[in-house]
Amino acid sequence: MKGCTLHCPWCSNPENLKYHKEAYIKNGIKGIYGTFYEPELLVTELLKDKAYWNNGGGVTFSGGEALSHIDYLETVFKLLKKANINIAVETALYVNQESVIRSLEYIDYYMIDLKIIDKKKCKEILGGDSALYCSNLDFICNKVIHTNIVFRIPCAQLYTLEETNRRQLIKVLSQYKDIRIELFNLHDLGQSKYNSLNINYEFLRGNFEEETMMEFYEYLSEEGYNVKINKI
């Protein structure tokens, strides 16, 4: 879904930050990021892949921030549920709690980002309200079976894995020790998209070190967390 409530410096989907259509130029060719689908048409398109959703597969909504589109998505969710389709959402949970509440009825699997916990830094760096995030996180973890949640932590050297934030992440994680964690490396696969939007993207340099991610992974493993590394 196009449109996000945050602006993470490491974002690899810059085309999904704004809520409106955007013009781009890639390899000298002009194009537009963003297409509007009526909910029924979207569902028709999605259901073309139904045959492949055995073993718990289904549709994953991401973005941007998928839950910031709850008014639109609720219609889509209803249609998918009518067709018996599993629904997952990738979310940073920086949305009003009502959106989270409304999603509960439909979402089978939550992939929740953990990023910056400190209130001031979260506001400065991501543009988000970490208190709102923690409240939403707490709400979801009390309402949803923990096997249907996974935490995802982008390993940004100077931000998410910075020492203070790392301690704060651990404090949050310690409340939900039975929830799986995925750490993932930063990458530059979004570089061409930044270029197409004429946005300077220098973030990656110095902001990812495999060693630091491995240290964090080893620490979490030793503390008994169910953690894996998702290499992109």
Added chain:
Amino acid sequence: MIEMVRKKKGSNDLLLHDKKQSGELYQWKEKYKREYLPEYYNISKHQPLYKIFKHICQNMNIHICREERFVYFLDYIYLLDEVRGHQFGNLTPDYVSFIESGLDGLKITSGDSEYISNYNDTINSIEILINRIIKALKNSQTSNREKKIQWFEGMKTSGALHFEEAIQRILFVNQIIWQTDHRLVGLGAVDDYLGKFYENDVKIGYLNEDQAENILKDFLSSLHDYYWLKSNMLMGDTGQIIVLGRSDDNGEYLYNKLTLMIIRIIRELALPDPKALLRLNKNTPDEVFDAAIDCMASGVGSPLLSNDEAVIPRLLEFGIPKEDALHYTVSACWEPLIGGKSVSLNNMTTLNFMRPLENLFKRDKLSKIDSFDKLLARYEFYLEKNLRAVKRVIDGAIFQYDTVMSVFTKGCMEKDASQGGAEYFNAGITSVALGNVVDSLFNIKKYVFEEREYSLLDIKKMLILDFAEAGKLLEELRARKKKYGLDDEESIELTRTIMNMVSKYTTDYRTPYGGRLKFGLSAPTYIDAAVGSNASFDGRKAGEPYLVHISNDSAASYTQVLNFSAALDYCENRFNGNVVDLMTNPSFMADNKEKFKNLLVGAVNQGFFQLQANVVSSGILIDAMEHPENHSGLIVRVWGFSAYFSDLPDSYKKVLIERALKNEGKIVA
């Protein structure tokens, strides 16, 4: 040179292959024959083939290796390449009858025709060869000498008793077929016909699983011998395909320990040849999928996958009896074939779908074509003419009188295979450029008939001038999302329409021998067929290669292209190989094996026809092109076969690199 051509394995494969392809080797051989083998030279020029074959059996060099488990050899000097008519090739001979009954069981014991006399003479020649091998074995220091002698003695009169012995018989038939210059020789359903030997041997304690695995490894290694000689146009194109797994009458999936072993061995040996085709159905169990994906992820290019849910109904509709349809094998790459019973030539010629469109632009009064429907009608008009040319090629094919093929094809008891003796004698054609035509037609529809930005005459000029004066249009065409391969109704409908057109003009056609014609959506000539071609309105410049199979180069997702493939109609005669070619990079597949399994399970249910995975990374390919010495073992999928990347001509390497870059999003698709 003589030592080089007689060596089984060696580092001179590419050199010898180049010399073979250029004709240099043939000229050297003819000169050698004239000088040192004058009797053979004269016989080969003036005698019928079954007599030349006798001479070959009497005189060819017998090569017994000290250390090898099996006896398997070819002699290039005595290759039966005196061609008098269209040769049979791209087939699977009848291994089973020879395994089960030996030479005696293949003799024709009643009837009195010249053909029967020639046929039995051929069998006698084979016996001569067997006796010479036995003599050579007796004089050799080869390992397990007595066992090998017993094997060859047994071949004359009775069936094989054991697993290892049965495999020796496969290799013996195989070498005879290659020696008589039948190209692209398949192995058929090896797990099926060897299964009972394996089970029996294990049951009586004669063999265990580890031993069987080692035997199979040696079997596959032997098949890889004489790689340069067996390779056709390109290195790797040997046609040595092993078909694994199958469906029974109730739709249950049949496989055995050999199925999984062979897949595992192919992965471990990491050779481009021989290769495997794995048949699948809705009931294929997880362990078979797991083994297949592990093998595919290794990059070895095998197995390719054939969906019985889509293929078998098409064979039945075509008129093939159920028992045969259930036991289908394939030609060299993937064209369905009834192995052991068929001399159908599945690659007789190639239909170039672009040619009718080129004809239209060249010959038609373009101003009179004022609608897309009229354009399609005129395309059909020229397509029909091109199909007439295809039929002329097939009508004009005179087949070589071939008692060797007849001996190893069931059913040739009264007539030679070349005279229609075999049970199946159909004709198959491949095709190129359908994707390019579909995309060109959609672009013409948009720019000429919908937006009226250009006329057909404008398009014609652009194509003749290779887009030289087209301004930004070429970039636009290249950047436009390609329609072919997308699972939207329009793309599927137009592709089906064109396929319908082909069937309309070919389904009632009969070859001079009463066979039918079938076609498929792929060909190995996607580069060669485009050489000298004009530009096309999908953004392809003059001479650039056509699209390869049904692939996801068009930036379509895997599910889109699989859905597209499943939605096409393969009825009537449209089943001569229709392959989805998935490009993926090694780490992606290795890290997502479970998801790939789900994808394949879903795809079987959706109804794709056939599929192969090209597991490559652009980075590795680019480095391999610049530093081949660092990547001597790198295997890629070329068309229906795998090859060492370093053995390929630069034109093929560039196509693969470009496809990998498109797949990785590093260049615009």
